[in-house]
Structures are given as structure tokens and as C-alpha cells.
Amino acid sequence: MSAIAPSAALASSPTTEIPLINIQIDGQWMQFPKGTRLIEACKKAGKFIPHYCYHPKLSSPGNCRMCLVEIGTPKLGPDRKPLLDSEGHPLIAWNPRPAISCATEISEGLAVRTDSPLVRECRNAVMEFLLINHPLDCPICDQAGECRLQEFSVEFGKGESRFLEEKVKKPKQVDIGRHIILDDERCILCSRCIRFMQEIAKEDVLGFVKRGSYTTLTVYPGKRLDNNYSLNTVDICPVGALTSKDFRFKMRVWFLKETKSIDVNCGTGCNILIGSRENTIYRITPRENDFVNSCWMPDSHRLNFHYLMREDRLKSPKVNGLDTTWKSAISEASHLLSSHPSSKIAILASARSTLEELFLIKLIIELLGIQQHDILPRPQSGDGFLIAPDGNPNTNGARLTGVAANPPGAQLEKIVTAIRNGSVSGLLSLGEDPTKIGLTDQELQKLNFLIVLDILPNRSTAAATIVLPACGFAEKRGSMINLYGRLQRLNKAISPPGNARDDWEIYRDLLFSLNSPSTTTPRTFEELWKLMAAKLPPLAGLNFGKIGDLGFQLDLPWLEHKGPPPHSAPAPIPPKMPQNGNKSP
Amino acid sequence: MAKVIQRPKLTLAEMLYLPAILGGLLITVRHFFDTLLGRKKVTMRYPEERWDNHLPDYYRGAPALVKDEHGRERCVACQLCEFICPPRAIRIIPEEIPSNDPWAKVEKRPKEFEINMIRCIYCGLCQEVCPEQAIFLKKDYSFVGYSRQDMIHNKEKLYELGGTMTGLVHKWNEKK
Numbered sequence: 001m002s003a004i005a006p007s008a009a010l011a012s013s014p015t016t017e018i019p020l021i022n023i024q025i026d027g028q029w030m031q032f033p034k035g036t037r038l039i040e041a042c043k044k045a046g047k048f049i050p051h052y053c054y055h056p057k058l059s060s061p062g063n064c065r066m067c068l069v070e071i072g073t074p075k076l077g078p079d080r081k082p083l084l085d086s087e088g089h090p091l092i093a094w095n096p097r098p099a100i101s102c103a104t105e106i107s108e109g110l111a112v113r114t115d116s117p118l119v120r121e122c123r124n125a126v127m128e129f130l131l132i133n134h135p136l137d138c139p140i141c142d143q144a145g146e147c148r149l150q151e152f153s154v155e156f157g158k159g160e161s162r163f164l165e166e167k168v169k170k171p172k173q174v175d176i177g178r179h180i181i182l183d184d185e186r187c188i189l190c191s192r193c194i195r196f197m198q199e200i201a202k203e204d205v206l207g208f209v210k211r212g213s214y215t216t217l218t219v220y221p222g223k224r225l226d227n228n229y230s231l232n233t234v235d236i237c238p239v240g241a242l243t244s245k246d247f248r249f250k251m252r253v254w255f256l257k258e259t260k261s262i263d264v265n266c267g268t269g270c271n272i273l274i275g276s277r278e279n280t281i282y283r284i285t286p287r288e289n290d291f292v293n294s295c296w297m298p299d300s301h302r303l304n305f306h307y308l309m310r311e312d313r314l315k316s317p318k319v320n321g322l323d324t325t326w327k328s329a330i331s332e333a334s335h336l337l338s339s340h341p342s343s344k345i346a347i348l349a350s351a352r353s354t355l356e357e358l359f360l361i362k363l364i365i366e367l368l369g370i371q372q373h374d375i376l377p378r379p380q381s382g383d384g385f386l387i388a389p390d391g392n393p394n395t396n397g398a399r400l401t402g403v404a405a406n407p408p409g410a411q412l413e414k415i416v417t418a419i420r421n422g423s424v425s426g427l428l429s430l431g432e433d434p435t436k437i438g439l440t441d442q443e444l445q446k447l448n449f450l451i452v453l454d455i456l457p458n459r460s461t462a463a464a465t466i467v468l469p470a471c472g473f474a475e476k477r478g479s480m481i482n483l484y485g486r487l488q489r490l491n492k493a494i495s496p497p498g499n500a501r502d503d504w505e506i507y508r509d510l511l512f513s514l515n516s517p518s519t520t521t522p523r524t525f526e527e528l529w530k531l532m533a534a535k536l537p538p539l540a541g542l543n544f545g546k547i548g549d550l551g552f553q554l555d556l557p558w559l560e561h562k563g564p565p566p567h568s569a570p571a572p573i574p575p576k577m578p579q580n581g582n583k584s585p
Numbered sequence: 586m587a588k589v590i591q592r593p594k595l596t597l598a599e600m601l602y603l604p605a606i607l608g609g610l611l612i613t614v615r616h617f618f619d620t621l622l623g624r625k626k627v628t629m630r631y632p633e634e635r636w637d638n639h640l641p642d643y644y645r646g647a648p649a650l651v652k653d654e655h656g657r658e659r660c661v662a663c664q665l666c667e668f669i670c671p672p673r674a675i676r677i678i679p680e681e682i683p684s685n686d687p688w689a690k691v692e693k694r695p696k697e698f699e700i701n702m703i704r705c706i707y708c709g710l711c712q713e714v715c716p717e718q719a720i721f722l723k724k725d726y727s728f729v730g731y732s733r734q735d736m737i738h739n740k741e742k743l744y745e746l747g748g749t750m751t752g753l754v755h756k757w758n759e760k761k
Contacts, residue, residue, distance in 0.1 A: 136756065139663035139716045140693040173692065249679045249693050252664045 022089075024111035029089055038101040038112060039067055047114040050123060050152045052130075052238045053190035054102035057295050058199055062103040064130075064190050066152065068122040069101045070094060074109035082109060098122050120156070127157040133168045134239075135185045143240030145253040149188065170216055177225030179245050179299055180234060187217045187241035193233035200296060201229040217241065228383065231299045235285055246303055247283040251275075256282060259493035260549050264352060264473040265301040266380070267390035267483030268293060268565055271550070272302070274474050274493040281305050281474055281494060289550050291486060291564050298386050305474065308494075312457055314469035315498025326501065326509070333466050334513035336426065336449045337368060344448075346415045346424045347373035349403045350431030351392035353503065354478025354490060356525070358394070358401040359532050360507035361430060365403065367516050372424060376432045377409035388483045388565065396481035396556060400536055412437050419443060427451070431470070431503070433458045453506065469500035476502045477525070479547055485559045488551035489544070504528065637724065645707045645722040648700055649747030650740070657688050658744065659719035659753070662695040666711035666720055674704035675711065691757050698740040702728050718753045 018033040025045045032041045040056065042049050052064035074082035074090035082090035092111040098118060104110075113119060131153065138144045153159075170184035194206045194217070205223040210216050219225055225233070234242045256275035263270040263284075270293035275283045284305055286297035317329035324332075337345065347370055349361050365373050375398045378391030398404035405411035416438050418424035425448040427434060434444060435458070444450055444463040452464040461467050474493040481487050496502070504525070511521045522528035525544065533539045538554045546552065553562065598604045619625040629636065640646075652658050662679035680696035682689050711720050723746055730736045738746070 137692075139665070140661045140691065144663070172690070249662070249681050251679075252668070254668060255664070 021106050021108050021110075023106050023109070024089070024092065026112070026114055032106055034106075036106050038069070038071075038104040038106055038110070041106050042069075042101060042112065042114055049101050049114055050148075050156060051102055052148055052188060053192060055192055055195075055236055055295075058192060058195045058236075060100075060103040061191055061195070062100045064188065065100060065126050066123065066130075067101045068098040068119060068126070070113040070116050070118050071099045071101075071104065072111040072113075073107075123152075123156040124158055127153055128162070130188050131157065131161060132163045133185070134188070135167065137186075140249075141186065141240035142243045142248055142253070143186075143237070147240060148238035168213055170214070171218075174218070176219045177227075177230050179231050179303070180225055181243050181245055181248060182217065183241050183243070184216050184218075186239050188239055189215055189217070190238060192236045192238070193217070193242060196229075196233050196236060197225070197227065200232070201227050203227045206233075228298045228300055228387075229296060229385070231302060232286065232296045235295070244283070251277055251282045257493070259474070259491050260287060260489075261474065261491045261493065262393075262480065262482075262488045262551075263297060263301050264393040264480070264490070265304055265391070266382075266386075267388035267393060267395060268386050269393055269480060269482035269486065269488050269551075270297040270301065270386055271488070272297065274305075274491075276474070276493045279494045280309060287549075291550060291553070292482065292488070293386055293565075296386060298383070301387070307456065308472040308474055310456065313497045313500065314455060314457060314461065314467060315500055317469060317499065318464070318467040320465060326499065329466055329468060330506070330509045330513050333451050333468070334510055336451070336465065337428075337510075338514060340426045340448065342369040343371060344424055345370050345372075345426040345428065346418065347403075347428045347430065348412075348415065348432050348434055348437065349373060349375050349398065351375045351377070351395045351398040351404065351408065352473075353394065353397075353431050354476070354480055355394065355397040355401065355487070356478045356528055356532070357430075357503045357507060358397050358403045359528070359536070360504055360511065360522075361403050362401045363511055363516065363521070364507065364514070367511065367514055372411060372415050372418060373403060373405075374411035374415060375404040375408050376412070376437060377407075386565070390483050393482065394480040396483065396485060396554075396559070397479075399558065400481065400538060400556065419447065422446075425449075429453070429460055429464075433460050435459045453503065455500070468506055469496075469498065470503045470506060471496045471500060475500075476504070477544075478504065479544065481554060481556070482551075482565075484565055485554045485556045485562045486551045487539075487542075487547055487554050489547050489549070640724050644724055645709045646724045646726045647702065647707070647722065647728065647738070647746060648705065648709075648711050648720055648743075649723045649725075649738075650698060650720055650743040651718075651747040651750040651753075652744065653753055653755070654749060654751050656749075657691075657757075658694060659717050660695050660698065661691060661693050661717055661719070662698075663693075663716060665714045665716065669710045669714045671708060671710065672704040672706050674701045674706075675699070676701075688757070695740060698743060700738045700743065702736045702738055703733060717756075718750075721747065721750065723747065 020031040021034050022029055022031055023041060025042055025047060030045055039049050039051060039054060049067045049069060051067040054060055054067060072092040072094040075093045077083045085091055090109045130149065134149065138150065144150060172183050172185055174182040174184065176182045197206050198204050205219050205225055206217065207220060208215050209218055231244055234244045255277045257277060259274040259276065261272050261274050263272050271287040271289040273285050273287045274281055284302045286293060286295055288295045316323040317326055318324065319329055319332050347365060349358065380389060380391045382389035395408055398408060415424065419427065419439060420443060427447055427450050429452045431453055441459060441463060444460060449465040450463060451466045452461050453468040453470050454461055455470055455472050473490055475496040476490065477492050478490045479487055480490065508522065522531050529543045533542050538556055542552065620627065650660055662677050664677050667675040667677050676699040677695050678697040679693055682692055682694050709722050712722050725746060728736065
């Protein structure tokens with residue numbers, strides 16, 4: 001899978017074809033591109049090889065020994081040419097010594113047995129060694145349920161221990177970073193975290209000390225694992241040695257419902273899994289997508305979901321500060337909008353809204369003929385890796401629908417001036433706080449009407465004529481276009497609190513209440529997509545289902561950089577072999 | 586191969602039914618007088634009399650949490666009982682044991698442990714699945730309450746029911 005995406009692999013030149021190599025996997029002859037690691041070739045052939053230290057996005061140190069397989073090379077005749085069988089395939093001379101499949105690159109005529117008695121015996125013995133010093137604290141270990149050691153112990157282990165001696169004691173509950181607790185007794189010394197910090201996060205803070213029976217994973221003296229990508233080490237830890245302080249002891253993983261979605265904290269749109277149980281989100285983990293974020297995501301983004309469970313979430317629509325029904329709030333809003341001349345109304349939309357919502361906002365703008373509308377841009381410096389230089393997740397969606405000015409934010413100053421001098425007396429703030437564009441509380445109070453759609457109370461909801469409580473990113477479905485033109489889906493993991501409603505439904509009801517012609521007003525999400533695909537050329541032929549879990553690359557004319565983010569998808573690092581020549585530039 | 590069964594040939598008395606009915610009535614009347622005259626006892630005068638002392642060892646009453654002879658609450662909030670519970674009667678909120686606790690090395694314990702006794706079906710799977718020997722089905726079977734909330738056993742009530750149990754495996758001792 002990983003070989004398709006990385007920019008480095010494709011960038012070289014389309015004419016240089018990677019030659020295919022014949023290898024035999026469990027008696028079947030197959031072809032794979034040169035340079036494939038044996039473990040990956042076996043995986044593609046449907047033969048899963050258990051492994052701990054190997055990770056497709058990291059180098060192969062080959063230290064866990066779990067992926068041992070039996071390999072063979074072509075038998076050579078007296079003329080130094082391979083002897084062929086009746087079907088023209090080379091005869092195999094099996095190597096009596098097993099080899100690790102993670103650090104073996106495939107070569108012509110290589111043969112492998114992934115499930116022979118010798119291989120099974122190897123796995124069994126490796127499991128027994130790994131479990132010798134491993135504590136039996138699965139009932140309190142957060143990894144239980146998604147632990148490779150548990151899984152492989154069931155599948156390949158012997159189910160009992162012959163070890164009667166005392167287990168080695170190592171430090172437990174070590175606070176090694178802002179978000180991370182380390183339990184050294186559980187560590188199986190796979191070194192994935194060390195390699196992640198060296199190769200991906202590029203901050204070398206983890207290492208082994210006291211080599212031998214007492215090998216201990218630790219941070220270097222005077223250093224801490226405070227990197228903003230540190231929680232990825234928890235994800236790739238095959239056991240419960242590294243645990244997240246935020247998720248620690250909160251919920252067992254087997255209760256979590258995992259919903260595929262995307263991160264909305266910046267323009268990258270990292271692919272995520274939302275782990276929730278009964279309307280509470282417990283954790284967010286990155287989901288592999290080589291077109292966007294590879295296997296990683298920043299800590300600051302994955303931990304930014306607790307606000308959805310806040311007690312003071314907006315739960316009921318309000319008119320003039322009093323709770324009311326949706327019906328009366330919507331009809332009151334449409335009354336205010338239609339009784340004012342469109343030149344006196346401005347819309348402050350949000351590039352944190354989904355494409356669907358922005359499209360419906362655009363329909364409202366067109367229906368009423370509103371001239372002054374824009375989004376609040378959030379330029380930021382980014383970190384050169386997965387935090388994009390744009391704090392809005394859907395700036396491109398706002399541009400595509402035409403809700404944003406060109407460039408986004410260009411109209412904001414005009415809107416503020418117009419509100420100050422009174423030429424605009426009605427404001428729709430859809431998912432943004434108008435105090436952030438420089439309007440004071442007094443200026444908001446002075447407006448004839450202020451309609452605010454949001455999820456949390458702020459200064460503008462206090463001043464608002466009408467408050468419409470909406471959904472957070474995990475409570476609705478929709479799509480967003482990331483900074484590099486990739487259209488990706490959000491999915492609903494939990495239900496919104498109280499009477500809060502899905503944003504697009506609010507806009508739809510408002511459209512109907514404003515007497516929008518029923519032929520061009522979508523009633524269902526599917527109709528909405530049909531209309532969007534017809535009206536927005538880059539979406540032609542698409543529907544919500546076609547976007548897929550990995551997103552869909554759009555060709556937006558204003559984009560300079562299309563495809564994977566500049567740094568996010570590191571090419572798979574070839575195995576460390578002495579004769580390895582294909583170094584990437 | 587179909588099997589042919591011969592119907593039994595009935596006598597005239599059997600075909601009339603009446604003699605059999607009268608025979609049955611006779612038995613009923615005999616039991617009636619036996620009980621009336623106190624010659625025979627079929628029921629127990631609950632609640633003055635109870636089965637409590639005659640319950641078999643395998644009797645499954647209400648689930649309860651136990652402490653061991655060190656006074657340690659044995660539950661570590663692994664939530665396996667919550668997972669296995671067929672009627673979903675169990676709710677657990679875990680918490681970390683503070684570092685000044687003598688059993689801080691166990692790291693985890695239930696902050697809240699609730700068993701809804703309206704839902705509980707006394708199946709005993711929680712006891713079977715518990716890796717820590719912390720939950721047992723005791724002999725208590727009679728629970729009443731004025732509200733649904735009364736019927737939810739919280740952690741305090743569960744430890745009160747369970748009490749102390751000795752002779753259990755100690756895996757959290759020094760050697761571990």
C-alpha cells in the first residue's frame with residue numbers, strides 16, 4: 001500500500017519503471033517491485049507475518065526476531081545457472097537457518113516459507129522469551145485489547161510459562177514527558193519509539209541504557225519527551241510501555257467505537273479515528289493515509305477534543321436570550337433576514353465549517369443577494385510537518401463555494417467599517433466569534449439583529465438576538481478540502497448535546513423558511529450533494545460516498561501545491577543493507 | 586423407513602375418561618386434607634422461615650465486591666465484568682490510585698462501581714471472568730427498594746455485601 005503514495009517515489013520520473021522480481025511465497029510464484037521488503041511482499045500476498053519492531057514507516061533494526069521465516073535461494077547447476085523445474089521455475093535450496101523478513105530485501109528467485117514447522121517453532125520460542133520478564137498486569141494495562149503481545153501470545157505462544165525464577169524489576173510509572181508515562185517492565189525493547197523520535201520527529205531523546213538483561217528504555221539525561229509528536233510513540237508501542245496521560249485509565253479500548261474522520265485543527269486534515277463510547281469521546285488516534293499524514297499526527301491536535309464534552313455547550317436555540325423551539329427560532333431568523341434590505345446584512349462565515357454547510361450558506365447569500373460576506377482567516381506559522389500554515393481546516397472549501405472573499409479575509413475590514421458606521425445593521429455569525437474581527441460588545445449590541453450559530457458560549461452569543469446551537473466536528477458528517485486540495489470526510493461519532501442540531505439542517509430549514517424555491521433547495525444530504533456536484537465544477541461526478549476513507553484529490557485552479565503535504569509522507573526507509581544503493585536525494 | 590406405531594387398544598373404562606378423572610380428584614382431596622390437618626407441609630412460611638441455611642454451595646445470589654485480608658480492594662477496574670455482563674447491569678468508572686496510597690503500585694481501582702440489580706440476571710459470568718478474584722456471587726437474594734435508584738448497588742454497598750474474603754491468590758505482592 002505504502003509504495004503508491006510517497007512523493008519521493010513518484011517524483012523521480014514516470015518513465016523509470018521499478019523492475020519486478022519473481023519470488024516464491026509458500027509455494028506460489030509472485031512478482032513484486034525491486035526493493036520491497038520481504039515482510040511487505042508477504043503481507044501483500046496475504047501471508048501475515050507477526051512482528052513487533054518492524055513498522056512500515058520506520059527503518060528495520062531487526063531486533064525483536066518475531067518475523068523469522070524460512071528462506072531459500074535458487075539451486076545453481078555446475079554452470080552457475082539456476083536449475084529449473086518442469087514449469088520453468090528455479091529449484092530452491094532451503095537455508096537451514098531462518099532469517100528475519102523485515103530486514104530482508106527481495107531478490108530474484110527468493111523463496112520463503114511463512115508457516116513451516118521451523119517458523120512456528122521460532123515464533124513460539126521468541127514469544128516465550130518476550131514473556132519471561134513481562135509483568136502479568138493486563139487487567140490494569142491500557143494496551144490490553146490492542147496489545148500485540150497479547151494477540152501473538154494467543155496465536156503463536158505456548159500458553160504457559162516455564163520460567164520459575166524472579167522477573168527482572170525495572171522502573172514503573174516513569175513520567176518522561178508532558179503527555180506520556182513509561183512502564184519499563186512492560187517494554188519489549190522493540191525500539192520503535194526511539195526510531196520514531198530519530199527518524200520522523202527528528203528529536204533524539206529516547207534511548208536504551210544498562211544494556212543486557214536490564215536494558216531500560218529512558219529519556220537522555222536532562223531531556224524529556226515533550227515533542228509535539230510524542231503521542232505517536234504511544235500509538236506505535238506494540239505493548240503498554242508508553243501510555244498517554246490523557247487516556248490513561250479512562251476507558252478500556254474494547255468499549256471504544258472507532259469512527260473514521262479527519263482532524264479539523266489545521267489545514268492538513270490529518271486522518272483520524274475517533275474513539276467514543278456512549279456519547280463521550282475518549283481519545284483520538286491517527287489513521288494511516290499516505291496522501292496526507294502517513295501514520296502520524298501532532299499531540300496538540302489529537303488532544304483538542306475535550307471542549308465537545310463541556311457542560312456549558314449551547315443546547316437550546318434562543319431568541320432574545322430565552323430558550324425556544326427550533327421552529328420559532330428559524331422563523332424568527334428568516335423574518336429578521338427578509339425584513340432587512342440585503343445591503344444592510346453581512347455574513348461572517350467560518351472556514352471551520354464543512355463544504356456542505358458553506359455551500360448552503362452560499363445559497364442563502366445568493367437567495368438574499370447579500371454582498372458582504374467573508375470568513376475569518378487563521379494564518380499561522382505551521383511546523384513544517386503536519387501542522388499546516390493555515391489554522392482553518394476548510395479554507396479551500398470556503399473559496400470553492402465562494403463564501404470567502406478572494407483572498408479570504410479581504411472583505412473583513414469593510415464589514416467591520418460598515419457595522420461601525422451603521423451601513424450594516426444585521427450580522428450573521430456562522431461558527432465564528434465576531435469579537436475576533438475587532439468588533440466590541442457595544443458595537444454588537446448596537447446592531448439591529450445578530451444571529452449567531454455556534455457550539456460554545458462566547459461574548460457574541462451573549463449579545464445575540466438569536467442563538468442557534470450547532471454540532472462539533474465529531475457530531476456531524478460532512479467534508480472538507482485541505483490546504484493541498486484533498487477532499488476528505490468527517491463522520492459522526494457522537495450525538496450533539498440537548499437540542500443542538502446538525503449545522504446543514506439548520507441552514508436548510510432557514511432556506512425553506514426564506515421561501516427558497518424547492519427545486520433548488522436540497523431536502524436530504526444526498527440531494528445536497530447532487531446539487532453541489534452540479535453547481536461546483538471541481539466536484540462534478542462526485543458524491544459523498546465516492547470520496548472514500550482516504551479522500552479525493554481535487555484539481556483546484558488556485559492551488560500551487562497539490563497532492564500530499566510537502567513533508568508529511570516520508571518515503572519508506574529501505575532496510576539497512578550494506579549493498580543498499582538507492583538512497584533518496 | 587417409516588415406523589408404524591400401533592395405537593393401544595383402550596378398555597371401555599379408559600374410553601369413558603370419568604374413572605381417571607375421579608381417581609385424580611381423589612388424590613387431590615387426599616392432599617387437601619393432609620395439609621388441612623397438618624399431617625404434611627409443602628410450603629415454607631416466608632419471611633419468618635427461610636431457605637438461607639439450606640442453600641447449596643453453588644447457589645448464585647447477588648454479585649458483590651470483596652476485600653482481602655490486607656484490606657485491599659481487589660478490583661482493579663479492568664472492566665471485564667462490565668464487558669461480559671449479558672444484561673449490561675454493571676457500570677465502572679476507573680481511576681488512578683494516588684501515589685501516597687500503600688497500594689499505589691496497583692495503579693488502578695474503581696472510582697465508581699455500580700450494579701443495577703433490576704437488570705442483573707444472577708448468571709455469574711462476572712465472577713467467572715474476573716482476573717483478580719474481586720467479584721463473587723454471594724448468597725443474598727432478597728433486595729427491595731422504593732425507587733429504581735434504590736436498586737442500584739454502588740461501590741460502598743457492594744463492599745458491604747462482599748466483606749472480606751481470605752485464601753485468594755495474591756499477585757500484587759512484592760514478588761509479582
